[in-house]
Amino acid sequence: MELNNQLKALADKIEQLKNQIETEESTKHAFVLPFINLLGYDSFNPTEVVPEFTADLGLKKGEKVDYAIFNDGNPVMIIECKNWKEDLNIHNSQLARYFHVTHTRFALLTNGVEYRFYTDLDETNIMDQKPFLEFNVTNLKENTIHEISKFHKSNFDIDKIVNNASSLKFTKEIKKIINGELQEPTYNFVRLFAGQVYSGRLTERIMEEFSELVKKAFNQTISERVNDRLNSALNKETEKQQEEELEEEEEISKVITTEEELEAFRIVVAILRRKIVINRIVHRDTQSYFGILLDDNNRKPICRLHLDGNKKYISLFDQNKNVQREQIQSINDIYSFEEQLLQTIDYYEHEQ
The missing domain is CATH 3.90.1570.30 (tt1808, chain A)
Structure with missing residues (x-):
């Protein structure tokens, strides 16, 4: 690389x-x-x-x-x-x-x-x-x-390069011949194919017709092979996306949103509603944390709550989206971070 x-x-x-x-x-x-x-x-x-x-x-x-x-x-x-x-x-x-x-x-x-x-x-x-x-x-x-x-x-490695040089040299020459035949098929090249598909006498007129047919057939074959490879690559990409979506759905299905998390979300909404309309505040639950976003946008995290363990935490974000993690005793402690939460909304609103 x-x-x-x-x-x-x-x-x-x-x-x-x-x-x-x-x-x-x-x-x-x-x-x-x-x-x-x-x-x-x-x-x-x-x-x-x-x-x-x-x-x-x-x-x-x-x-x-x-x-x-x-x-x-x-x-x-x-x-x-x-x-x-x-x-x-x-x-x-x-x-x-x-x-x-x-x-x-x-x-x-x-x-x-x-x-x-x-x-x-x-x-x-x-x-x-x-x-x-x-x-x-x-x-x-x-x-x-x-x-x-x-x-x-x-x-x-001299020996390895020399041994490979012969293959490279002849491959290069063969590719030149193939490219030449594709651009302007020679008599012998056309005859090779015409003789296998045409049962009549190969007159000059027939050979002229087959010269164009051979060129057309090769160009179509190359085009079809390219399209097949592109379609194969696209299908693989689609399959990969489907697998990722399935994995994401499976992960989501394992997430259980608790009543405590929903109550914490309502507290955050109560704090922020004085500055923005409440339908702009959205929650997303994951296996790692309960996230609260502005405009349902991953790039605009308002805070993250960690309420499932023995200790509870709230993660806050500054202007550069650096994370500050604070321990809380209960979800009521979220009110203590009212100023930081409102400031985070100001950061995102000033970006627009």
Whole structure:
């Protein structure tokens, strides 16, 4: 939950500041370093975060990657940063070269808004062409936040992340294919369904008809599933409310209002009737106390009476609704608190 809130705060910061950020260096300090920090790494600790990490390429010396994250003294992830306005697609090859020479397991390409995590699933020590985790930090889904949490210092486990990366990568690619087919079904996709429901020859005209039918059927199916889930959630909420109401009714049924409590209520009414009409004064009995309210409003308690035990009490309320509990010997002692009770009515009347 904490990571969720931190990511939301970073997203809000990005939306507020991005139009004032002009350079790559400003992007690093305003957006990327805070992201590194919320993963649990101290960007000011050179044993955890090394800026300008050396990534010499053969004879080409002096090559540096923007940041390297260290864990147990070893670099586990390199980070290449770009200006938040830049398109990341043109920078993959540069990061791939750094990945090869630094021998890390993970590489992150980011412009502070978009984040792309890579590893070497296809070939050892050769960065994959496609990221296994990709997201826009200003538009995060719950399952993505769960994946980000795996990179937190407290959770970091190379083997677990790598094993899960393959699933993430292929799932992402499959979802892209599904979305593409839903928007514009391919010939083979349409044929897959048309061949199972149409017994005639699949001519070009028939395939065109089925292209629209397949798209329509999928959209309706998705819509129906969403509605089913919403209805299910609403039904559960209704059931919960009904259960709560039943519990409340059962609790009320256990409450027995005594004649002494009703007599105490009449005393309070007698005190307050000089200031307000009596039908505004209402009592509610509970298992814990006998409450007296103004306008039948829980937010306007006048007093509470505790008369069932060996000792009797009256609870009074000040302007801030702080409770003052006083012991009484009998309900006739309620008259002693006439001034406080009238003052409580004044508090509520002045609020209006």
